[in-house]
Amino acid sequence: MIEYYLQIKQAHIGLVLLSGGLFALRALLSLAGVRHANADPVRWLSWTIDTGLLTAALMLLVVLKLNPFTTPWLAVKLCLLVAYVVLGTLALRRGRSRPARLGWTVAALACFGLMWSIARAHHPLGLLQGWLA
Numbered sequence: 001m002i003e004y005y006l007q008i009k010q011a012h013i014g015l016v017l018l019s020g021g022l023f024a025l026r027a028l029l030s031l032a033g034v035r036h037a038n039a040d041p042v043r044w045l046s047w048t049i050d051t052g053l054l055t056a057a058l059m060l061l062v063v064l065k066l067n068p069f070t071t072p073w074l075a076v077k078l079c080l081l082v083a084y085v086v087l088g089t090l091a092l093r094r095g096r097s098r099p100a101r102l103g104w105t106v107a108a109l110a111c112f113g114l115m116w117s118i119a120r121a122h123h124p125l126g127l128l129q130g131w132l133a
Contacts, residue, residue: 001063008063012056019049020112027091027105031098038092076124077115084111 022045029037036042061068068074087108095101117126 008059015053072124077118080111080115
């Protein structure tokens with residue numbers, strides 16, 4: 001499977017961009033009061049993209065022989081992924097007021113940005129490592 005590494009990595013990166021972009025768009029539409037932000041076809045598209053993203057991530061783990069529980073930067077990224085999903089749910093569906101949904105959206109996007117940073121740097125602090133270390 002190593003011969004497909006580059007294609008899997010490119011698919012993963014593309015799906016990350018699609019997933020994050022769709023979340024940001026849905027969150028902005030939700031904050032603007034547009035009901036279609038959570039319509040079934042949009043949610044299905046989101047689930048489809050996220051399923052492809054998870055599949056590509058698991059394939060990369062297999063190809064690179066990485067264990068996310070023994071590789072510190074992957075462990076942090078996995079924890080942030082859980083936080084991102086929870087915060088995204090609060091931002092899109094569970095937040096009771098517009099200010100609350102805005103706060104959850106900002107927090108979810110911050111998680112997304114930190115995950116991206118960690119993936120780029122292959123370090124648990126991401127690109128913050130130079131500032132905090």
